[in-house]
Amino acid sequence: MQSDRIRFQSYKDKVISAQDAALFFKDKMTIGTSGFTKAGDSKAVLPAFAERAKSETIGITLITGASLGHTTDADLANNNALYKRMPFQVDATLRKKINEGKVLFIDQHLSETAELLENKHLPKIDIAVIEATYIDENGNVIPTTSVGNSATFAHAADKIIIEINTSIPFEFKGIHDIYISKNYPNRDVLNITAADERIGTDYITIDPDKVIGIVFTEIPDSPAQVTAIDPKTAAIANHLLAFFENEIKEGRLTKSLMPLQAGIGKVANAVMSGFAKGNFENLVMYSEVLQDSTFELIDSGKLDFASASSVTVSENCYKHILDNFEKYKDKILLRPQTISNSAEVIRRLGVIAINTAIEFDIYGNVNSTHISGTKMMNGIGGSGDFARNAYLSIFVTQSSSKEYNAISHVLPMVSHVDHTEHDVDILITEQGIADLRGLAPRERAKVIIENCTHPEYKDELSNYFNRACLRGGHTPHILEEAFKLHSRYIETGSMKQNCSVELPLH
C-alpha cells in the first residue's frame, strides 16, 4: 500500500508518525499548510501539533490556502498554538479568539498570500505541510482535493512534510494544473484564455532535499454542509436568473453567459442550482471552489467545464463524484489560488462574480467580513480578487435577518468596507435587484432603498438619505448618524426604531 503511494526511491525511509512530524515545529516558526475551503488540509500533522501544544507552551504563525476542515483551527486556537493566522478561516472557536485579540489574524485576498511570500513581504516559511494523493517516481507530489498555496509553500519553505492521504484515489492524478510564476523581475504572462486551458504540470515539484518526513493518513475531508434552499435564497436566485435572462434579451450576454464564479454558501449554491432550470447552455465556471451545484450542473448538461482551486462537497456528492470519476475528470481542473484568483485571468476571461455580503450600504459599498465594523466573521476570501476584476460584480444578501427582522443588511453606511462603490455592479436581496451600472451615488441610493431594502427599514433609510441630501455632497451622509442602526442594535437588540414597542415580551 505505502509503496504504491511513495514511488520515489529515496523517500521510502522518510515515513514518520504525525507526532514525530509535529516535533519539527519550533516556537514562533512560520508554517505553511495545504487546505482550501476545508479541502485537502493537513489531517495528521496539524492535529498532532495541536495535541502537542496542550502540554507545551508553543505557538506558530499558520498560513494556509484558505479555511481548514475538521476541528483543526479550533484545537490549535484552544491550545494557544496560534500566534498569527492568515489568510482566511471559518472556525467558530478561532473566530472567538481572533475577536478577543488572542490570535492575530490577517485577512488577505486569497490571491495575494503567495505573492507576499515570494516577494519576502511576509516571513519565510520554515516548514510546509502538503497533502498528497501520492508521490511519483521523481519525488513530485500529486495533490488531493485542493491546490491552494501548496505549490508556493513547497517552493518557498525551508523544509517540507508530505502528508499522504490514502482515502484519495489514484485517479485524482491529472485534474490539477500547477503553475508558479517566476519571481520578479522575470514574471511571465499567464497564458490562460479559456477556463479549460492548461499552463502547468499535473504535480507539484518538490526539492527532495527539503523533505524531512512523510506521514500517512486516511482521514477524508470535512464534508460541506448543504442546507436546503429556503424562500429567501430562492427569491435571490430567481432575481439573479431573471437578470441574466434580461441581459441575454438585451444582447449583452449569450446563453452561455460568461465564466461564472460563485462564493461559498447556500445562496451561491441556490443560484448555481438555478442555472439548471433556466434557458442557459454551455456554461463554464472559473471559480475558487467546486461545490455540489457544480456537479449537478455538469450532470444536467448545462455546465461544460469548471476550473477552481478546490472541491468542497457534501458526503453524498463526494461519493457520487468518486463513483463517476471518469465522467467528471476531463471537465474539472484545480489550480493554485494565485491562478484561480488571478486578476489577469479573471479580467481576460470576463468572469461574472457572485459573492455574499454581510451588509451593503445605500451607495453600493459592501462589507463581507465584519460584524458591527469590529468582529471578524470569516474573511474576505477571494471575493475581492473576483469583484475587482470581474465583467460583472454581483453581491447578494438577505435584506433582513433575526426574529422580527431585527437586523437590516442594507444600511446608511457599512461598518467596514471590503468592496468599494467603485467595484460593485449589482446588488440583490430577496426583495429585488439594484442594477448600479452607470449610476451616480444619489441615483444608486434611490434604487437600492427602493429595490433591496426590507419594507420595515425603507422609511428610515429614505429619511436618512433625504436629510443627508439637504446637507449636500456627492455621497450625502450625516456622519454622526451613519452608524445609528448598528448602535441601536448593540443597545436594544434590534436595528428598528422604537423596537422596544414592537418587540413582544418574552
Next chain:
Amino acid sequence: MQSDRIRFQSYKDKVISAQDAALFFKDKMTIGTSGFTKAGDSKAVLPAFAERAKSETIGITLITGASLGHTTDADLANNNALYKRMPFQVDATLRKKINEGKVLFIDQHLSETAELLENKHLPKIDIAVIEATYIDENGNVIPTTSVGNSATFAHAADKIIIEINTSIPFEFKGIHDIYISKNYPNRDVLNITAADERIGTDYITIDPDKVIGIVFTEIPDSPAQVTAIDPKTAAIANHLLAFFENEIKEGRLTKSLMPLQAGIGKVANAVMSGFAKGNFENLVMYSEVLQDSTFELIDSGKLDFASASSVTVSENCYKHILDNFEKYKDKILLRPQTISNSAEVIRRLGVIAINTAIEFDIYGNVNSTHISGTKMMNGIGGSGDFARNAYLSIFVTQSSSKEYNAISHVLPMVSHVDHTEHDVDILITEQGIADLRGLAPRERAKVIIENCTHPEYKDELSNYFNRACLRGGHTPHILEEAFKLHSRYIETGSMKQNCSVELPLH
C-alpha cells in the same frame, strides 16, 4: 498648413468650425472626448459647446479620459451643460456643482471606463471628440500629449469629430502605443513584460465613415502647476527614499527598484525628484502621467524609460521637452489608460504604486476622494488600479493641515473607503512611516498611531484604540465615536479636543 495635418484625401472637405461641430451635439447625448490629466483635451469643440449652452437648454453625459484643462469643465458646469460626468475631474466649479447634486458624477477607476463602454454597461457614445497631431494618409489619427480613452471612444462611438491641434509638433508621431483588446469572449493577452514593450500601433484607427467634422485649434494644453517643495513634502519624500534604501539593504529590492507609478501633485513630484539624489539607477516608470520630475530624472541619467497615458508638465518643462525632443523620444511611451492602468500589466511588472491619500485610519484604510465622507474632491483616478495590483502599495499624506493643525489626516475610521486595509502596504506622513506588511489590525494601529500621527492627535487616537480594544474585536472600533473628529471639525472648525480653548480669537 492644413494639408500637412490632413493627409487623407477624403477628409479634406470635412473641416468645419468648432461652433458648427458643437451643433452636432443633441440634448442627452453621450459624448466621449480625449483628455487625460489636462493633457490632449478638446480645446475647441467642448468650449464651443459650453458657449452654445449659455443660451440653450441642453445637457450631455460627458466621458473623458480623466481631468480636462483650461476652464472647460467649469464652463460646461456653469452653463448647465452637464447631465452626467465621468470618470474623473479636478475643477473647482464642477466640484461644487457635483457636491450640490446638480451634476451627477461617477467616480470610476480610470482603467474601467473603456471596459464598461465596450461591455455595454454604459450608454453608447454618440459622438467622440479626439484631439490629433495630424491625420495620416490612411485616415488614422496621431494623438497628442495623451491617449486616455480616445482609442476606445473612436472605436465605440457612432460619430467622430477630430480636433487637430497645430501647436503639437509632428515629432510626436511615434511616442504612442495604441492597442485595444478584442471584445469578449475573444479577449487576448496583453503581452507587455517590460515598461518599454510595444504591442500596438503608433496611431488610432478611425473608421472614415464615422468622421463628421474636423476642427483646427492651436491652443496648447493647460500647464501643470508646479509648487515648490515644502518641509512636509520633503520629509515625506525622505522617509520614502530611506525606506527604499532599506529594502535594497535587506535584499528585497535592487538599486533599480521596480517600475514606479506616482500620482499627481507636489508630494509625488517631490518623491520622484528625490530619486535623483539617492543611490538608485536604471529606474523605469509604469505610470499614468509623466510630470516634470520624470524629465528631470531622465536628465539626471537615473530614469531609463517611462510609460504612461499622458504628459502633463509645466510651461518651462514643456518647452524644454520640445527643444530636446530627440533625446526623450525613445525614452517615453503613451498608452491607452486601459493599458497604462491594466491590472494584468501592473501585477506582471510588479509596479511600486505611490499615491496621495486625503486621510487614512489606524487600521490602514485609505480615503482618496471624499471630504468628511460626503464631498467629492477629485475622484479615485488610477490610484485603485495601481494600489490593488501593485508589488507595493504606498500612500502618502501630511499628518495634519490647516492653521493650528485643525485637521488630522490620521483618523479612527476614514469617512469614505477607496482603498481597503487589504490593499495598503505602506503609509507615510512627514512624521514617519508605517510598514503594515504582515501586521494584523491591532498591530497596524499601534504602528500608525506611533509613527504617522501628528503629536497633537496621538493621545486621542491612542485613547480611542485602547478603549476600543476593551470592547474587543478583530478591528476594534467604537462605532458611535468613529467619526467624532470629523464631526468636531464640522461643529468647531477643528478636530482637536477643547479646540475652543486652544484657538486664539481672530
